[in-house]
Amino acid sequence: MSTENISADAHIHETAVVGEGAKIAAGVDIGPYSVIGPDVEIGEGTVIGPHVVIHGWTKIGKECHIFQGASIGEVPQDLKFKGEKSYTFIGDRTTIREGATVHRATGEGEETRIGNDCLLMALTHVAHNCVIGNRVIMSNLASLAGHAVVEDRAVIGGMTGVHQFVKIGRNAMIGGMSRLTQDVVPYTIVAGQPAKTVGLNSVGISRAGIDVTARRRLKQAYRMLFRSGLSLQKAVSIIEQEIPSCEEVDHLLRFLRNVDRGICRERRGEFGKDE
Numbered sequence: 564m565s566t567e568n569i570s571a572d573a574h575i576h577e578t579a580v581v582g583e584g585a586k587i588a589a590g591v592d593i594g595p596y597s598v599i600g601p602d603v604e605i606g607e608g609t610v611i612g613p614h615v616v617i618h619g620w621t622k623i624g625k626e627c628h629i630f631q632g633a634s635i636g637e638v639p640q641d642l643k644f645k646g647e648k649s650y651t652f653i654g655d656r657t658t659i660r661e662g663a664t665v666h667r668a669t670g671e672g673e674e675t676r677i678g679n680d681c682l683l684m685a686l687t688h689v690a691h692n693c694v695i696g697n698r699v700i701m702s703n704l705a706s707l708a709g710h711a712v713v714e715d716r717a718v719i720g721g722m723t724g725v726h727q728f729v730k731i732g733r734n735a736m737i738g739g740m741s742r743l744t745q746d747v748v749p750y751t752i753v754a755g756q757p758a759k760t761v762g763l764n765s766v767g768i769s770r771a772g773i774d775v776t777a778r779r780r781l782k783q784a785y786r787m788l789f790r791s792g793l794s795l796q797k798a799v800s801i802i803e804q805e806i807p808s809c810e811e812v813d814h815l816l817r818f819l820r821n822v823d824r825g826i827c828r829e830r831r832g833e834f835g836k837d838e
Contacts, residue, residue, distance in 0.1 A: 639691030
């Protein structure tokens with residue numbers, strides 16, 4: 564093992580295998596029997612537990628914690644993949660728990676990306692070409708199929724399956740054991756098989772520090788979108804005209820203009836209050 568790209572302040576267990584060319588920053592701790600590929604870069608203060616495998620062109624940020632048995636940057640489970648050079652990026656302070664898998668992208672130069680301050684619980688799966696924002700939580704056994712997009716501060720319940728190309732909006736919450744085949748509107752709660760919208764994520768919105776005026780406007784937009792009986796396109800047009808602009812409403816409108824798979828429509832009264 565060459566030490567050229569390995570900080571003298573890193574601690575690497577004697578049974579770990581680190582490929583030639585891997586870049587290991589100061590304060591990194593690599594546990595027993597872990598395998599780090601030659602094109603991997605690990606940022607300062609990151610802790611890699613035992614029996615972790617990190618392959619491919621993978622870059623992991625600062626102060627992450629990857630627990631035992633996780634697999635990061637492995638080739639995708641995609642028949643279109645032909646061995647091309649593709650990437651995996653994981654931001655700072657992200658935690659990846661036992662047995663989780665994150666696969667690199669399909670397509671030359673393409674990437675799978677996870678942001679900062681995320682928590683991927685045990686046995687979660689992030690497939691090729693997925694993009695996950697910051698402060699996202701994936702509960703145990705939740706799985707994202709290829710090309711899924713998860714925006715900031717979304718929470719995905721345990722054993723949830725997300726179809727390829729589905730988008731999950733900012734501050735959305737997905738109930739456990741849900742099946743997602745359509746896009747999840749930002750700031751909403753969805754649940755079920757197939758998943759339906761059951762209300763605004765009022766608690767998540769409040770915890771995100773969104774002010775009262777913006778919350779009131781989001782509630783107006785929600786009612787227009789889900790309870791007016793209008794088509795998505797018409798509802799978006801009326802929201803643009805009638806609801807005063809703010810950052811949250813503007814983000815909601817950007818999301819809705821880029822829906823490709825349709826949105827999870829409302830199922831009222833089945834899961835509690837449906838604000």
